[in-house]
Amino acid sequence: MAPAPDARRTPTPLAWLAGVAAVALGAGIGELAARFLAPASSPVGAVGGALIDIAPPWAKDAAITLFGTDDKIALLTGMGIVLVLAAALAGWLEVRKPPSGVVLVGAVGAAGSVVAATRPDAGALSWIPSLIAGAVAVATLAGLVGLLRGPAPARYEPPRPAAGAVEERGAAAGSGPITAAPQQPPEVRQPSRRAFFAWAGAAAAGGILAVLASQVRLAGSAVVTAARDALRLPAPVSAAPPVPAGAELGIADLAPVVTPNGSFYRIDTALIVPEVDPAQWKLRVHGMVAQEFELTWDELLALPLEESWTTLACVSNEVGGTLIGNARWLGYPVRELLARAGPTADADMVLSRSVDGFTASTPLEALTDSRNAILAVGMNGEPLPLPHGFPVRMVVPGLYGYVSATKWLVELEVTRFDTTRAYWTDRGWSERGPIKLQSRIDVPRTGQSLDAGDTVIAGVAWQQHTGVAAVEVQIDDGPWQAATLATAISDDTWVQWSMPWAAASGEHVIRCRAVGKDGAQQTPERAAPAPDGATGWHERTVQIT
Ligand SMILES: Nc1nc2c(c(=O)[nH]1)N[C@H]1C(S)=C(S)[C@@H](COP(=O)(O)O)O[C@H]1N2
Numbered sequence: 001m002a003p004a005p006d007a008r009r010t011p012t013p014l015a016w017l018a019g020v021a022a023v024a025l026g027a028g029i030g031e032l033a034a035r036f037l038a039p040a041s042s043p044v045g046a047v048g049g050a051l052i053d054i055a056p057p058w059a060k061d062a063a064i065t066l067f068g069t070d071d072k073i074a075l076l077t078g079m080g081i082v083l084v085l086a087a088a089l090a091g092w093l094e095v096r097k098p099p100s101g102v103v104l105v106g107a108v109g110a111a112g113s114v115v116a117a118t119r120p121d122a123g124a125l126s127w128i129p130s131l132i133a134g135a136v137a138v139a140t141l142a143g144l145v146g147l148l149r150g151p152a153p154a155r156y157e158p159p160r161p162a163a164g165a166v167e168e169r170g171a172a173a174g175s176g177p178i179t180a181a182p183q184q185p186p187e188v189r190q191p192s193r194r195a196f197f198a199w200a201g202a203a204a205a206g207g208i209l210a211v212l213a214s215q216v217r218l219a220g221s222a223v224v225t226a227a228r229d230a231l232r233l234p235a236p237v238s239a240a241p242p243v244p245a246g247a248e249l250g251i252a253d254l255a256p257v258v259t260p261n262g263s264f265y266r267i268d269t270a271l272i273v274p275e276v277d278p279a280q281w282k283l284r285v286h287g288m289v290a291q292e293f294e295l296t297w298d299e300l301l302a303l304p305l306e307e308s309w310t311t312l313a314c315v316s317n318e319v320g321g322t323l324i325g326n327a328r329w330l331g332y333p334v335r336e337l338l339a340r341a342g343p344t345a346d347a348d349m350v351l352s353r354s355v356d357g358f359t360a361s362t363p364l365e366a367l368t369d370s371r372n373a374i375l376a377v378g379m380n381g382e383p384l385p386l387p388h389g390f391p392v393r394m395v396v397p398g399l400y401g402y403v404s405a406t407k408w409l410v411e412l413e414v415t416r417f418d419t420t421r422a423y424w425t426d427r428g429w430s431e432r433g434p435i436k437l438q439s440r441i442d443v444p445r446t447g448q449s450l451d452a453g454d455t456v457i458a459g460v461a462w463q464q465h466t467g468v469a470a471v472e473v474q475i476d477d478g479p480w481q482a483a484t485l486a487t488a489i490s491d492d493t494w495v496q497w498s499m500p501w502a503a504a505s506g507e508h509v510i511r512c513r514a515v516g517k518d519g520a521q522q523t524p525e526r527a528a529p530a531p532d533g534a535t536g537w538h539e540r541t542v543q544i545t
Pocket residue numbers: 264265266267268269270312313314315354355356358387388389400401402405406407408
């Protein structure tokens with residue numbers, strides 16, 4: 001392979017720059033290609049999705065604890081840092097030991113291609129963008145490093161004995177063409193630094209522009225947004241009851257009893273929000289049933305839809321956490337669809353599947369009893385927002401989202417717990433996920449400085465499908481005092497609570513705990529979210545001045 005005679009003359013930062021600029025251009029072009037070819041399989045999206053899938057439960061837990069609903073931004077940032085470091089390494093390698101740099105870059109591109117092609121939602125063309133990314137980065141890196149090396153030194157040729165003359169090398173040294181060369185250090189022509197900087201800058205800028213362009217909604221993806229915008233959901237045959245008077249205490253900083261869609265927590269494994277065109281949407285109901293069937297979007301909307309209030313909660317929610325929200329859902333009872341399919345007597349679970357491969361295992365019983373387990377199409381009076389599962393998701397009161405609330409739903413498979421596992425149960429989370437009794441202090445806020453005097457302590461409490469009977473508050477290890485419960489919308493929703501407080505100056509510790517309508521006390525025992533939901537009392541320290 002071509003040696004790099006002047007490798008030591010190339011400042012290392014320039015080698016890094018060559019790698020980073022080349023990879024930036026490759027990655028940018030790859031993302032852009034994905035936007036045109038196979039939207040669901042951008043190289044970054046595919047690799048990120050795979051990383052999410054192989055992450056162990058503690059890693060999910062840690063990511064959510066550290067970054068909350070910004071976990072995806074954190075992952076992308078982390079991937080970006082790793083990519084930049086790897087790119088700099090490739091540049092360095094290519095200068096020192098060509099072609100190891102381009103081999104590294106090419107290998108990463110090829111690996112990305114394999115990952116993209118094997119994602120659950122991969123299409124026939126999903127392998128292409130990563131391969132394009134790799135090829136562009138390889139060509140750019142080779143070109144940039146070529147510029148760093150400069151043109152081949154014209155006035156210096158290392159001694160190159162003729163074939164078969166190796167033994168005679170010493171003897172021949174004094175004769176032949178080399179004798180004509182001046183006996184002084186060979187003059188290496190200064191490589192063109194200016195050209196290098198120009199091309200490296202152009203490559204990096206081109207990469208950034210391509211990434212930006214790939215984020216612009218192109219004709220293909222606008223289809224789903226436009227379909228959603230144009231949608232008029234049918235009126236429910238049974239409307240949800242209005243929010244009762246007294247359910248919303250209207251206290252500043254207290255979570256509103258109805259969570260606006262825009263501030264509803266979002267948790268899922270989808271690095272890129274799936275885009276499902278309702279016109280193409282179908283639900284397949286199959287498995288251990290008497291009668292398999294498929295349901296189209298138009299057929300679903302023609303069914304008598306019902307409205308209900310359900311508070312969704314994430315199993316990853318820490319004590320005091322905010323991965324919970326309450327909405328008015330419009331949908332069709334899953335129980336009716338299952339009745340149409342006719343589950344066999346030995347079935348005990350329904351595996352719901354998302355278009356991106358996510359699955360949830362829900363006890364058959366929770367989908368066939370009288371609760372409002374629905375295929376939801378509407379959220380707070382509008383079609384589901386894309387990040388919340390457009391066009392169809394499941395909503396099941398009383399169960400954590402990971403075992404029930406499948407977004408971008410395309411399949412219901414009736415099966416058994418002892419033969420089939422779901423996305424998170426496959427990763428160490430509990431098979432069953434009933435929501436645990438919890439209560440949270442929202443007011444006073446963390447870090448809020450309050451003046452001594454009359455103020456209020458307030459929060460929310462929940463145990464969906466059981467209901468909350470009482471909330472108690474303890475200040476500074478004093479006696480537990482009953483808070484006032486607001487009116488609950490229903491047992492399937494959270495409920496606000498409040499308690500007046502004559503705050504004396506100093507530092508105070510406030511604690512809360514709830515009692516369920518089944519008489520159970522919220523346990524003080526601290527448990528982490530994994531494997532089946534956090535427990536413990538929420539407490540907050542406040543400074544009164
Ligand atoms: N397709 C899909 N559906 C999913 C998930 C997912 O990762 N993919 N996550 C589940 C989890 S863990 C929760 S808590 C809820 C969150 O729903 P939300 O994002 O609408 O609040 O969605 C559930 N549905």
